[in-house]
């Protein structure tokens with residue numbers, strides 16, 4: 116099976132219905148993507164599939180074949196979302212943060228200037244036990260601003 | 267990947283032992299360019315420092331906070347520091363605890379002086395070595411930014427160039443610490459040193475550790491706590507990835523080469539458990555049992571004045587019963603660890619708050635001497651107390667012993683909840699009276715709840731201090747105070763949950779203060795201030811919280827509540843401003859004002875703000891939603907659908923104000939949580955007239 120992750124093509128030999136999350140982590144050792152619930156309830160496992168945020172714990176790996184998979188490791192350090200996250204020191208324990216960042220990237224790719232309500236509805240599925248929500252909201256707004264300025 | 271370095275001096279030759287998940291590599295002196303200045307600090311020839319910290323990073327910020335303490339005295343640039351987690355060895359114990367353990371909001375308090383001394387001692391040696399190298403007197407030199415500088419000529423030598431010489435010098439017996447005005451990092455909003463790795467997905471948590479040839483493992487926990495395994499059978503077909511299924515002390519272990527399959531196979535195992543005392547009980551029944559126990563005699567925790575007499579005669583008196591459920595920590599990362607065990611060595615990669623307990627558990631289970639056990643602490647995906655327990659370490663080591671292969675024990679969310687170690691259920695009845703001047707005349711407080719310390723320490727307590735804390739030492743001036751504790755133990759494992767007893771007692775005490783204020787016809791802020799008259803720090807945070815939240819200003823359609831709590835040596839007052847939608851009863855939380863007095867020193871104001879925000883959100887989450895469900899004695903919460911925690915939609919605006927005062931240093935990780943719960947329910951009362959005495963609010 117061939118998988119395209121962060122622009123690299125991997126050829127892997129794995130169980131076809133294994134969830135993408137576990138292939139990324141246990142086989143490709145891209146461990147930035149995390150497990151939290153296995154039931155699409157927490158968002159820690161969020162990755163981009165052809166640019167759209169998905170829960171990798173729900174996707175059998177065969178369904179990701181032939182698609183562009185992007186994980187946290189594939190987002191460059193100078194991406195406005197990462198810059199904003201660093202600027203506001205969003206992470207606490209950090210475990211949920213890759214998922215938060217991937218979800219935020221999805222939001223900002225569709226909406227250049229999200230309102231608070233739009234941020235909340237886009238991020239609703241991403242839990243954070245450490246309570247970094249206030250900073251996530253601020254960081255998304257800052258990232259949006261950085262993205263607009265870049266243009 | 268290098269997870270840990272240690273330096274041994276063997277026959278005058280420095281050898282670095284680099285332990286990696288795949289084994290141990292010895293590097294000879296030529297390859298190694300790190301010099302151990304003291305236990306906490308290595309400096310490389312290239313002038314990079316490695317500091318070892320003895321506390322776990324679970325989000326609370328010690329990775330940054332403790333490093334700053336060392337770097338400040340070392341006069342070393344933070345961007346050239348690499349941080350490592352120390353092994354549980356004698357030289358790294360928390361001097362006040364005697365072990366390596368992260369808990370009780372004590373890390374900065376306990377390590378504030380020892381780590382600065384370590385930095386200062388190293389700096390002293392480097393200064394001496396540098397002066398020697400420059401051929402000048404020590405007194406003519408200073409240190410700055412990782413260099414020794416000859417003041418007059420400006421000639422400088424980087425620490426790295428003299429690190430080898432310094433590493434051979436004897437540590438000074440006494441060191442002089444900097445004056446506060448000379449601090450370079452302490453007191454400043456230094457950015458978190460772990461942010462970048464966490465943002466890039468590179469920070470290594472326990473679940474990110476792999477050892478060649480490992481098996482994944484999980485454990486089926488007892489169907490009901492308080493029962494033992496009688497027998498089990500495995501229904502076929504079992505997936506081919508499953509290697510072994512067998513009983514261990516903690517339940518039934520399943521081992522295999524694919525974690526998803528390991529978890530799925532739980533359903534193939536049909537176990538028979540012995541009868542448990544809690545069979546038939548729902549979560550409401552646990553509360554009910556505690557309420558029933560209120561009428562039984564307990565032990566006196568405090569008796570001041572004559573409560574019975576005053577209550578009997580009082581014209582204005584009330585009573586109230588408050589109840590709080592079991593809570594699950596819900597750390598983002600579920601319990602896990604990776605163990606590699608051989609005949610003469612054990613390595614464990616573990617997100618733990620308790621390195622010494624981990625070491626001792628392994629020693630007990632394997633018989634290995636302590637120096638052959640290596641506890642490699644990873645980042646923790648949340649802790650909140652849960653990771654101070656070693657139940658999952660014991661599971662993993664027992665499994666590794668049996669399968670003779672490295673084991674990665676990894677609980678699914680479902681297993682993580684079933685594994686227990688909950689914040690205990692708690693019930694109390696408070697009776698109070700106010701006198702004609704509108705002051706509290708008497709306060710009678712009876713608690714019926716499990717004893718946390720009996721479970722945690724396996725000893726008996728007449729009055730468990732971790733149950734009555736915050737009530738026995740209630741900060742308000744109350745002439746007649748009586749506190750009684752009735753122990754009600756259940757076989758459900760209970761444990762420290764962020765802020766411990768304060769999550770119960772701030773809620774009950776601060777709710778009842780508002781109830782008494784109403785009885786007295788007084789304003790909740792004035793009422794508190796009058797009863798905190800002799801407590802300057804407490805009054806001050808309450809006053810500032812009232813001022814910053816514009817307490818006395820009426821806002822159309824909104825209501826505000828206040829609460830104050832002193833815990834972990836820190837004073838915190840919070841106000842919560844809400845509105846409630848009439849038809850749906852939905853609560854909107856608009857703003858939380860938090861005033862925190864952590865004592866004389868703010869090591870990092872931004873980290874304090876983060877911890878206040880974090881505590882506030884976790885507190886609101888517990889107040890609004892959290893309750894471990896039980897059905898017929900079985901834990902009936904499974905995942906985030908049946909144990910909901912707060913999502914981003916309820917996030918209020920949070921304004922944190924830090925005020926310093928003389929006195930002892932206070933903790934930061936926990937004290938921000940307790941007051942927000944009663945501040946919220948007090949606000950709800952003012953908005954709706956409905957007094958919340960049972961949590962959670964949405965149940």
Ligand code: FES
Nearest residue numbers: 151152153158172
């Ligand atoms: S692990 Fe996929 S949503 Fe929680």
Ligand code: FES
Nearest residue numbers: 208209243244245
């Ligand atoms: S930062 Fe810890 S769960 Fe979000």
